[in-house]
Structures are given as structure tokens and as C-alpha cells.
Amino acid sequence: MGKQQKNAISPSRAKDYPEWYQQVIKASDMAEQSPVRGCMVIKPWGYTLWENIVARMDRMFKETGVKNAYFPLFIPLNFLEKEAEHVEGFAKECAVVTHHRLEKGNDGGLVPGGRLTEPLVVRPTSETIIGDSFSKWVKSYRDLPLLINQWANVVRWEMRTRLFLRTSEFLWQEGHTAHATDTEAIERTEQMLKVYVRMVEENLAIPVIKGRKTAAERFPGAVDTLCIEAMMQDRKALQAGTSHFLGQNFAKASNIRFQTENETEEFAWTTSWGSSTRLIGGLIMTHGDDDGVIMPPRVAPAHVVLLPIFRKPDERRKVMDYVNSLADSLRDVTYAGRDLVVEVDDREIGGARGWEWIKKGIPIRAEIGPRDMAKDCVFMARRDRPHREKTAIKREAFISQLPDMLEDMQKQLFQRACGFRDQHTRNVDDQKDFYDWFTPKNPKKPEIHGGFALSHWCGDQACESKIKADLNVTIRCILLDTQIETGACICCGKPSDKRVIFAKAY
């Protein structure tokens, strides 16, 4: 890390975005590939971020009356088969347990033994197994609404994996609710989408667009899938959360019936909604720069790192006393509902030390040496500013201004991301323009293209498929907050009454 080096991550985003993403994760020490195909190891710096996301989201769920519970990891094959579209959607990516012990094989090595009468599927999602419980818990309209969430690991066998974005095992939450009326279930579907919007925009500082999936992109078995979509810095879309209105499909499959106030018997109306460790991938790709991750302060694994500087051995104790006392004072400061998390890094490894924290994306770095101490100052830098931009600030001012600095940084990150997205989103009404918008100009950088196109679509699945086949571009969503506007389908030219978002996607 000599002075000639301009940025910590190589390649840069502009040069090779997918490789930049891998290198950023490696440099931040957030996660790594495991020896198990497609599974990841989430390291402490990445896992603490996840814990902070979980804590905030969990509180938001509970504020809406949701309670947590836990259901089995394994789903009997016949459960999955109860909903035809559902099993069809997940059959190709299921990890299947067929045996319940290991025994000595013919060559002396261990082989699977004790074959199960019925194979068990490691849950890819839990509608069917939770539906079974709901069918026992719901007897009367008095038992409704039933509002349950589960924090769990799920497995979807993936052939091409990328850390956080697409892994065979990932961590997530899945909410499942049952209601007496369709109206109430639809309201809950929309309510949870709003919770995701608030969570992702206010805490992860990622701007999102609220929309509805087309039939082709819907959750297998759902009547309606609402979603939030974010733009990454390669202008591709990332789905950051989904909320499904399941109608009575799963209630019928799982036999969730209740007695109404009028003593008739009806199937319940259900919803499900989920978000996952994928959000971390979205955070990296929204805020990261050519020096690595930038952690939004509200969910950052730590807020501040203190970097003591001592050139002579006899300075060490004096500087460390000062630094430790400062760390203690900072830990008494509250920001966004939690005590500041302060790291003290006293390793004597030269310039590499500061760079490590830049790459980890810690919001604030502060150097403290004998000269700073003499002036009762720290020499600080903000991660969202160029890394050479450092400011001397009085110790007391540093302590008292930190919450405001962090909140300013949180807002700046959000504004910057909004600006980027708006810059790369436009109405496209001409078919040639549309194809042009999504065609890379430089064949060496196949990922660079226009961004989001707001274009008219007639509603025909054939048009949707043609565009996907031609450009690998999909309808991310039909906007919820849009106005009726007359236009012509970008594919076939037939009349359309509103625009949808077309984009390449993760």
C-alpha cells in the first residue's frame, strides 16, 4: 500500500464490476466461499452487519404485531407437492435428505445408511410446513389474524453462486400471516412492503422502487407479488424484498379453514414476505467505491476506529491511555438508538492499518499521536469523503459532533444513491432507443448499459419473453406509484396505459 497507489480495490468498478465486487468482499473480510459448493462463510465483520439489520427489522415487524416462531428445517416431499406451481418453482433447486445415518461401506469408508421412507427437502421456503401448523392453530375467526415470522437458514441449490447475492444456503426472514378476509390480507401484503421500504431506505440508505411483479416473475403459487427494486452501480436491478398475497391457494393446499362469525366455514387468506442476506450484497453494490465497502452508519458493525500513533516506544503508554479514555467516552454516546461501537487498533503495521479500515468501510477513522494529544485534538476522516481529506478536530467537539456526522453521512449516502439511480433511469418510448439503451457500447465491458428504462408494456407475456430473450432484460415491476398514461408497447406497439420498469437484474 505505497503512496503511489490511488485506490485500495483492484480492478476498479469501471474496469470490471463483477470482479470488483468479489475483491471488495475479500478486502473487507465480510465473507468467503466455503468448501461446500455454493455455501458461504459469513465472517464476523459481515455477520455483525447482519445482526444489526436483523435487530432493526425485527423491531419493525414486532411493532406491527408480528411474533417470531420456529418451524422444521425439513419439509416432507408430499407437503411441497400440495401446491402445484409451488413445487414446480422449487423442484430444480432442492437439497434432498434421503438417509438418516452413515454406515461402513464395502470399501471400509462411510456411506449413507438408513434410507428414509419419504425423502425430506431442506426448506427452500416454508409456506407448506408453516401452513400445516396454521391449519391446526386456526379454528375460528377469533384466531385471526395470525401474524408469524421466522428467522432461518434456507437452501436453494444454485449452480452459479456469488457471495451474498446468490448462494445455496442463505439466511433470511420469512413472514407468514393468515386472515379472515382478502382485503385484510392484501392490506398486510402492502403494509409489509412498506416496512421493507423503510428498513432499506432509512437504515441501509438504499433507495428503492415499489412495484408489482408480472405473472411471469411472481412467487410460485402467489396471486400477487409486490417487491422493492434497487439500482446497483452497474445499473442492474436488485430485488431487495418481496411481499406476496397468496389468496386462498396455500390455505386450500394446507387446509387452513376457520369458522366465521356467521358460523360458516371458510378458507383463510394468507400472505408471505421475505428478505435475506442478499441485502448485504445490495449494500455493497450501492455504496461501495474503489476503496471498498462503505457502511451506512445506522447498521455499521462499528462506527469509529481509533488509530493511535507512536513513533518512539516510550510514547506508547501515554498515547494508549489517551486513546482508551477517548474510546470509553465515545462508547457512552448514543447514535440512532444504540451505543457507539468503537474499535481501537494499536497494531504497529504502518499504512496498511488505515487502509484495512477504509476497505472495511467503517464510517469514521481517527488518528491520535503525541502532536494531536498536545493540542487535545484528533485527526479524523469520513469514509464517504476522499480518503486524503482529514480534519483536525478538538477532542470534545469530536465526541459531541459524532452523532450528527454519522447521521449526515447516512443521509449523504442515500442522496448519492438516489442521484445515481435518477441519472440512469429514463423514459424510453422508441424501440430502437430501447435496444440501444440495453446494448453495451464496449464489448469488453458487457455489464455497462443504460440502466432502468421506464417504458410502456401492453401486458402480453409474449412481449415480456421476447425482450428477455433478446436483451436479458426483464420487467422488474409494474410501479405502484404511477399515473395512468396512454402509450404504445415498447415491443409490439399495441396500446398500453402505464409504464413499467425494464432492467437487467441480479
Next chain:
Amino acid sequence: MGKQQKNAISPSRAKDYPEWYQQVIKASDMAEQSPVRGCMVIKPWGYTLWENIVARMDRMFKETGVKNAYFPLFIPLNFLEKEAEHVEGFAKECAVVTHHRLEKGNDGGLVPGGRLTEPLVVRPTSETIIGDSFSKWVKSYRDLPLLINQWANVVRWEMRTRLFLRTSEFLWQEGHTAHATDTEAIERTEQMLKVYVRMVEENLAIPVIKGRKTAAERFPGAVDTLCIEAMMQDRKALQAGTSHFLGQNFAKASNIRFQTENETEEFAWTTSWGSSTRLIGGLIMTHGDDDGVIMPPRVAPAHVVLLPIFRKPDERRKVMDYVNSLADSLRDVTYAGRDLVVEVDDREIGGARGWEWIKKGIPIRAEIGPRDMAKDCVFMARRDRPHREKTAIKREAFISQLPDMLEDMQKQLFQRACGFRDQHTRNVDDQKDFYDWFTPKNPKKPEIHGGFALSHWCGDQACESKIKADLNVTIRCILLDTQIETGACICCGKPSDKRVIFAKAY
């Protein structure tokens, strides 16, 4: 639930303890059997208890410098085989994944497809898969100690299961640490045992005995297993947490090597330590009575339930206003580091309502009707006192005294459990007495026997095995806090220098 009924749970503990246990869980609505063999569904009341246990234990771990991370659910078969004793210990109870998709079978139904080249085992514990990561993370003595914990689900295929005590899937934490010296690793093993003692005694109000497992009862692959053992109300022992010193066994199996300060290369010394949802089974069997669960206040899913009483329809609004305002005031009160959790139950279902909360074990119940309101009083009952014992108390006094009442209840529960254990623990020095102590007097109640026997043991595994074969009694542990005392082995009469704890166990 008429007046003639004396207790809520049938059978009573005295009549049929195992069946009482099942009925208590059912009546408390904490968990239920799932349709998946041996797996449980943890319902909101049980899961909230688990969340409270997790929150407190997690804080204690972090105070000792431990950080959380997450490792894959699946373990390649060859990893498990790296440590011979380890794989031997778990081979008989492994769920094995052999396929990664479902395909149409000959009869049209779905069957496992896409056979894996190497089977994957669903983690029964993670020493080997975490060891693989450690081997990459540890290069130098500067990387040590490495202090990691994981909160996760694990699977051990069980043939005979009981909710919380023995299920095929359960939730737990597993800590894994690596150190530069054996001394440091042993210290960590002991330190984490002490964390478990504090957690279980101070928060779950369950008294425990600290000890060391005999070679026969050790964790497969460990050099030394420390444990805490508690006495249930049927006088059987429950292991409530274990901490293992693994020596260099797993470091050698996983190749965790580091460069020492003297530039030599050495294998690290590792530890692992775990506790699980089994603690909930221990809590139920320690504190439960013939009316159901009793929740220790520090981890109770909720602290207080307010039960509004209205006999005439026009009273409802007035009473509810009073009750809701009281609930708000109570929610501002802090007890043991968290805001009071207050339930308001306004269902008009007569006496069944109060009984439901008794069976759930909520620490405090308070009835409020027009007559109480007129006197600005609530009519309260403590779950650790007989259910008819109710006291009128002024609203303000109720609010201000609640934290003390809860803390008193927490202490009383612990004292009561200590008393029970001490009453059923004694030194046994004569072999006939020993056999008598463990022999049920009434063949209809095979579970009733003496309790814990503190007896001498020569150290020979043959004696340990004989007693196990004769009585189904095992050495729970060799006490850590014991004094050297000369005696004769309870089995063979050979000299022994200390007593160990013999007991029947879960």
C-alpha cells in the same frame, strides 16, 4: 375449569412425571410436535423465551471478546471423517443429503434427482467445517486467540424424541476458539463454563453443579469435557451446557497451524462449547408445578398480564381505558435491563382466561374491574404462590413495586430449586444403599428414585459400565469444587480419592 378443579395440569407431577411434562408444554402453548419425525415447532410463547435467553447469553459471550459468525449447514462427508472418534460419535444420527433436485419418477410423482458426487451431512455440530475456516484464518500467533460463536440449527437424528429435551433438529449456540498455548485454551474452556453457570443460575434460576465428564461421557474427539448438571423435579439430571478442551486433536484434523513468536510452526489448541433449546426443557422441569410452567422473570416472554373485568357491556370502555393506561405506565418500567412486557387480555371467556396465563407461567397476573378502579387498586397474584393467593394493591404501588416483586420471585425460584436439589442429594458410601437409592419403590412410578448420589469411584471404566448396565445410572460428572477425600469405590471397593455424582439422566 370449574371450581372443583384443584390443578390445571393432569396428570400431576407425582402421578406421571413424563406425561406431566408433555401436558405442561401443550397447556403453555410453547411448542408442538411437527409432522416431520422428531422435529418440533417452537410457538411464539416458547420462541420469545428462547429469544430472551439468546439475548442475555449473547451479551455475556461478547463481553468475553467472542464474535459471532456463520458457517455452512452442510458438512462434506470427508470433513467429518477427519477426526476418527468424532465421526464415530455422530455417524449413527446424521441426516444425509444425497441429491440436489427433484425430478419426475416413473409413476409421475417426484423423486430425488441430481445425485451429489459426495454426500453432505446436515451439521450435527461444526468443529470440522469451522476448523476448515480456522485453518485459513490462522497464520501467525498474532491471529490468536480466535474467538468465534455461531447461533444455528443442528440435526441429530433421534429415534425417541421429547420436545425441547431431545429432538432431531434443535437450536443452539456453538462456540469455537483457537489458542497459541494449551494453558490459554484450558482457561477459555473454564471461562465459558463459568459463563454458562452464571447464565443458567442467574437468569433461568436453575442451580447447577460444575464438573468434568469421565472419558466414557466425553464429547467425541475432546481431551476434556466440562459440564454443568441440574436436577429436575423427578430427581434426574439434565446436562445444561458443555465446554470442551479439544487439545490439538481438531487442529491436527483440520490443519490449523500457526507461526509462533520464535518462528517455529505449531498446531493451535482449540475449544468448543455449546448450549441449546434443551435449556427450555430444563426450565420447565425445574420450576413447573401442577398448574403448568413458571417463567423466571428475567427471561419470561412477558412479565405481567392485565385482566380487565366487566360484567355489564357499558363498563367495558371505562375499564379498558383504565387498563390500557396502566399498561402504558408499566411499559415504561425497567426490570433487569429491559422494559416490562405487558399483555392485556380482554377476551370474555370467563375463568378459562386466568387459567391460561397460569399455565403459561406469566410471573404476575392482575385483575382490574370497576370495584378495583373505584379504589384505584389492582387485584394481583404471583405465579410462584398458590393460585388463590391474590392481593389488592394500589395502582401506584403496583407500578413502583413490580421490579422488586419480580426480582424476589426470581430469587425464590432459585432458592426453591436449590432446596429441592439439596434435599435429594446425599453421600452414599454403601453399595446396598446405592442400589436401593436408585431403585424405584413403586413399580408403577419407575421414574421415582433417590436423586443424586455423591459416591466414591475408583476411576475404572468397568465400574462405570456395570452401574450403567445395572441401574441405568451414569457418572454425571467429577466435581470441580470438591475436596480430596479417601474412600472406597462404590462398585468394586478399590481406593478412591474423591466423590463423583451418580444419577439417572435425560
